Amino acid sequence: MRSNRLITETSPYLLQHAHNPVDWYPWGEEALEKAKKEDKPILVSIGYSACHWCHVMERESFEDPEVAAIMNEFFVNIKVDREERPDIDQIYMEAIQAISGNGGWPLNCFLTPDLKPFYGGTYFPPQPYYNRPSWKSILAQVAKVFRERRKEIEEQAEQIFRHISQNTQFIQSEEHQNFNDAQLDTIFFALQKRFDTQDGGFGSAPKFPSVQSLKFLLRYHYFKKNKTALNHVILTLDKMMHGGLYDFVGGGFSRYSTDNQWHVPHFEKMLYDNALLLKIYGEAYQSTHKPEYLEVITETINYIKREMTSPEGGFYAAQDADSEGIEGKFFVWKYDEIKSLFPNEFELLVDYFNLTPQGNWEHGNNILFRRYSDEDFCKKHTLSLSEWKQIIKNVKQNLFQEREKRAKPGLDDKILLNWNALMLSATARMYRLTLNPEYHEMMLKNAQFLCTRYCDGNTLYRTYKNGKVNIYATLEDYAYFIEALIDVYETTFKEFYLFKAVDLLEHTFTHFFDPSDNTFYYTSTHQKDVLFRQKEFYDNATPSANSTMAHNLMKLGTLLNEPKYTRLSQTMLAQIKNAVMQYPTAFGKWATLMTNMVYGMHEIAYFGKMYNGEINILWKDYHPNIICAGNPESDRIALLQHKKGVENKDTLYYCTNYACHAPVHTYQELKQNYM
Numbered sequence: 001m002r003s004n005r006l007i008t009e010t011s012p013y014l015l016q017h018a019h020n021p022v023d024w025y026p027w028g029e030e031a032l033e034k035a036k037k038e039d040k041p042i043l044v045s046i047g048y049s050a051c052h053w054c055h056v057m058e059r060e061s062f063e064d065p066e067v068a069a070i071m072n073e074f075f076v077n078i079k080v081d082r083e084e085r086p087d088i089d090q091i092y093m094e095a096i097q098a099i100s101g102n103g104g105w106p107l108n109c110f111l112t113p114d115l116k117p118f119y120g121g122t123y124f125p126p127q128p129y130y131n132r133p134s135w136k137s138i139l140a141q142v143a144k145v146f147r148e149r150r151k152e153i154e155e156q157a158e159q160i161f162r163h164i165s166q167n168t169q170f171i172q173s174e175e176h177q178n179f180n181d182a183q184l185d186t187i188f189f190a191l192q193k194r195f196d197t198q199d200g201g202f203g204s205a206p207k208f209p210s211v212q213s214l215k216f217l218l219r220y221h222y223f224k225k226n227k228t229a230l231n232h233v234i235l236t237l238d239k240m241m242h243g244g245l246y247d248f249v250g251g252g253f254s255r256y257s258t259d260n261q262w263h264v265p266h267f268e269k270m271l272y273d274n275a276l277l278l279k280i281y282g283e284a285y286q287s288t289h290k291p292e293y294l295e296v297i298t299e300t301i302n303y304i305k306r307e308m309t310s311p312e313g314g315f316y317a318a319q320d321a322d323s324e325g326i327e328g329k330f331f332v333w334k335y336d337e338i339k340s341l342f343p344n345e346f347e348l349l350v351d352y353f354n355l356t357p358q359g360n361w362e363h364g365n366n367i368l369f370r371r372y373s374d375e376d377f378c379k380k381h382t383l384s385l386s387e388w389k390q391i392i393k394n395v396k397q398n399l400f401q402e403r404e405k406r407a408k409p410g411l412d413d414k415i416l417l418n419w420n421a422l423m424l425s426a427t428a429r430m431y432r433l434t435l436n437p438e439y440h441e442m443m444l445k446n447a448q449f450l451c452t453r454y455c456d457g458n459t460l461y462r463t464y465k466n467g468k469v470n471i472y473a474t475l476e477d478y479a480y481f482i483e484a485l486i487d488v489y490e491t492t493f494k495e496f497y498l499f500k501a502v503d504l505l506e507h508t509f510t511h512f513f514d515p516s517d518n519t520f521y522y523t524s525t526h527q528k529d530v531l532f533r534q535k536e537f538y539d540n541a542t543p544s545a546n547s548t549m550a551h552n553l554m555k556l557g558t559l560l561n562e563p564k565y566t567r568l569s570q571t572m573l574a575q576i577k578n579a580v581m582q583y584p585t586a587f588g589k590w591a592t593l594m595t596n597m598v599y600g601m602h603e604i605a606y607f608g609k610m611y612n613g614e615i616n617i618l619w620k621d622y623h624p625n626i627i628c629a630g631n632p633e634s635d636r637i638a639l640l641q642h643k644k645g646v647e648n649k650d651t652l653y654y655c656t657n658y659a660c661h662a663p664v665h666t667y668q669e670l671k672q673n674y675m
Helices: 012-016 029-038 052-062 065-074 086-100 135-148 150-165 181-192 211-224 227-242 271-288 291-307 335-341 346-353 374-380 385-403 417-434 437-453 475-492 495-511 545-560 563-582 588-599 614-618 667-674
Strands: 024-026 042-047 076-081 107-111 117-121 459-465 468-472 602-607 626-630 651-656
Touching: 012 052, 012 076, 024 029, 029 042, 029 076, 042 086, 052 065, 052 135, 065 135, 086 107, 086 117, 086 150, 117 150, 135 150, 181 211, 181 227, 181 563, 181 588, 211 227, 211 271, 211 588, 227 271, 227 291, 271 291, 271 417, 291 417, 291 437, 335 346, 335 385, 346 374, 346 385, 374 385, 417 437, 417 459, 417 475, 437 475, 459 475, 475 495, 475 545, 475 626, 495 545, 545 563, 545 588, 545 626, 563 588, 602 614, 614 626, 614 651, 614 667, 651 667
Parallel strands: 024 076, 042 076, 602 626
Antiparallel strands: 042 107, 107 117, 459 468, 602 651
16 A cells, blocks of 8 residues: 555554555655745645544545545645644634634645645535535635736735734733732623523533633632532533533543533543543532532543553543544444343433434434433432432443443544643642542653653653654643643642742743743744744633743742742733633633632641641642642742641641741641631
């Protein structure tokens, strides 16, 4: 079988295209020089391995020799894994959104030889379909226009370039860094206008988890005692875990829901979604102590351990939506299949999972989808809750064993620093919450793996596969890894993690910081092959790099009494706060930082046991504006200086603005006296 230049790549997504008749190049000097030398337009096609429509377009078009011949004759064709090169993806996704008004993957963007985008779109079918032109007609038209109307193409490319390179327009100079309750109210009421009060979440389908907005609502309730905010978080989390978005059988969440009710997901499972959802379910459990949330946490971590963890302790990137070429095949059930497995419980399961003979999804398939909580279901059927819980436990085990006989979805087994850092942060926090020693082991093993494999001094790399790291890290990698290292420090009080975070932060000042507006570029000074250095501010599926850096600066500035860090954090938020108040769904992590600016960061200095000590009791409750340091190994941490513990007793100091109250010896005393 003939292969193209992608055959030497390590990305599973690129390797999926390595035997296409298209003469694909990876992004790099060879392809870019060829375009300049031959004066050909570039087609940059971007996707990821778990993307269903990426697979569809490959089968329909990129495997077609006739289509490939056109692409090879008129274009330099470059395949990009968006998870490896988010810097490239961001630039051309913004261009496609400017051109067509929407975006998504697969992303197909046509560039001039100097990398400026002039046309493109997402999925194109092999034949015209629902007002969408065929891929062959697009190729022919673009090649003709590029050849015959070159000046128009270059003028359009220049206009698009100017538009996408001006991505800091909402940053405003702010002399007065005042943050107040009224601003938090503005954010809350703007979010409330988008509440789906029937099914949870924000707005209408397609529905994403919107974790950062939920985190803000939890904080708003904590500080303002606003029940509406808490109730919407509970409604949303309950609906998500009862819907098809959550894998009832094997644990873990799919990417998003295609409908309002969280019923039909796109079935791919991404590491980053599950890491972020672990954190919000953990915070909701701390706030409500609702047992079902702990079940979701346990099952999701078990899924990550079982399906998504490498022998070295790294976490894989994603699990596909498709198996045997069919979306969702691994996850859905036939009516008669459930009937044959559970003849005695079948009538109850029909109601519990909303099963129908014709299927509650396409092709006669059923997605397991619940409309009731277990308590409400038991009331409806006059069942004992404890008895039903045992029945469902057995059903789940049997369904899992049956499902394991099926062909599994494909696995994207590259290991990305940024998403691993999100999961490292989640495992650290879930260990604090549960004291499960397996989570502690996962955390330490992953932390060691990331610190040894991805770090060349303080220069980080982004991807790891087959024993090798590749591609310079982006700001997102640094930001998430610094955040995770702070979380590991708060979990272990091992100073190595804290001061590694500080070293990496200082490295970002050298290689990413823009003093002209006090924000950070997405790419480092090392990265030379992009059209321009972008900046990222929007909190989308994952938090933005700059909002995460602002959080890190606040935390490290507080722990180390470093005014340079805290002042920069305040400046960054002050410059963007008007956009945060106006569009909070796009700036959720910035909004959570504003709660800490308004109510302040509070510190706890701890001396005592690390396991089953008073500090672990504190972590079972929700305290979003507290940061902890403890059991000093040196005198470098400002918060711990001039303090000491009492022999054979846990000792806790509660501090604000480095003024510490008299020490206490139990969490209960701390709560009663200071919190």
